Amino acid sequence: MIVFGQILYSIDQIKAGDKGPLPPEFEQGFQFCRRWLNGQDRFSLQTSGSTGEPKIIEVYRKQLLSSVNATRQFFKVKKGWKLLCCLDLDKIAGKMMLLRALEWEAHLWVHLPAANPLENLMEVDFDFVAMVPLQAEACLNNSRTKEALNKIKNLIIGGASISVPLKEALSNLKGSVYQSYGMTETVSHIALADVKKPGPLVYQTLPGVELKIDGEQRLQVRAPMTGDQWLPTNDMVQMISSASFIWKGRADFVINSGGIKIHPEEITAKLSGLMQEFFPGKKYFFTGRPDHQLGQSLIAVVEGVDDKKVGKAFLNQAKAILPRYKNPKDIVFVTEIKITSSGKIDQLRTLATWKN
Incomplete structure (x- = not known):
């Protein structure tokens, strides 16, 4: 069964296109399920730009199935599991939750993306849930939903990397917690990192995934999910083994x-604790700014009211944590840090509104 909002549908109803009183905001998800159940072989997906400019790509049914089956094998999924989809149904992460439910013969609750997706679902003990970091953080900061989060047996976090404080908080949950690595071009995650293990996140590949790096340490992936073709990425990694790696960052974000x-x-990662101390609850990111001497200089961009005194104190304390040549040289305050529909910080849109 799949529950779209508050309306329960059987697999037969969805296959037949019997929408009944389906709220319009769930139309796309319903139709995607219907096409899958009726055997459609090719699907169009909108990429986020992880491997280049955003574009529409086509993937085959067997690629999607390989992802569903690899995740099932990794988590040892059983028939009848309870799943929650609280992600954008326009994106690959939301679509894959729908397919997992159909192929795993699971029970799925589909809710529109919300800052705290568990607020109205605390009575359900979920077996498998995918969230973005902002959602997990919101659940942890609410005493009632923190208890519900603690009951989730398997939680995967994707869409953006988690901060060190969030990693520590998630490590205290009873269930298993993983950070995922993947993109639209790999039809969801191809590797998972155990959040509860100490130290940096080490990603382990799903079954059938091959890895290699190019001369600039950028990751390349080949798997049934990629159509058994080598897929170059813009992600710089440190290889631990042929099937594991530490993610370093995006090549196109590197500051020289x-x-x-x-x-x-x-x-x-190194300054997340200090950021929370000086700017609790505020969104932020680090980026480069043109510098006539250095080429680029590192700056912090923080959401909030300009406070030069606090900013200066933060920069001084950061010097005790980072090597001299990696210190942020300035801090910029913006009215709002923009967020994408998949929960990532949108640096370009944010900086476009900043008056230098």
Whole structure:
């Protein structure tokens, strides 16, 4: 069964296209399920730009099935599991939750994306849920939904990387928690990292996935999910073994400051605790700004009211944590940090509104 909002549908109803009183916001998800159940072989997907400019790609049924089956094997899924889809149904993450429910013979609750997706679902003990970091954080910050989050047997976090404080908080949950690595071109995740293990996140591939890196340490992937073709990515990694790696950051986000290459994602990991101390609850990111001496200089962009005194104190304390050549040189305050529909910080849209 699948529950779209508050309306329960059987598989036979969906296959026959018997929509009944289906709310219009679930129309796309319903039709995607119907096409799948009726044997459609090719599907069009909108990429997010992880491997280049955003575009429409076509994937085959066997690619989607390979992802569904690899995840089932990894988590040892049983018939009748209870799943929650609280992700955008326009994106691959939401679509894959629908397919997992259909192929796993699971019970699925489909809710529109919300900051705290468990607020109205605390009575259900879920076996498998996918969230973005902002959703997991919101659930943890609410005493009632924190209890519901603690009952989830398997939680995967995707769409963006998790901060060190969030990793520590998620490590205290009873169920298993994984950060996922994947993209539209790999039809969802191809590797998972156990959040509860100490140290940096180490991603382990799903069954059937092959990895290699190019001369610039950018990851390349070949798997049934990619149509058994090598797929280049813009992700820079440190290979641990032929089937495991540590994600370093996006190649297109790398900052070249005086010949030193800086990964903003690594700076975020090292300074996340300090950011929470100085700017609790505020969204932020690190990026490069043109510099006539260094080429680029590292800056912090923080959501909130400009406070030069607090900003200066933060920059001074950051010097005690980071090597001198990786210190942020300035802090910029913006009225709002934009978020994409998949829960990622939208740096380009945010910076477009900033008056330098």
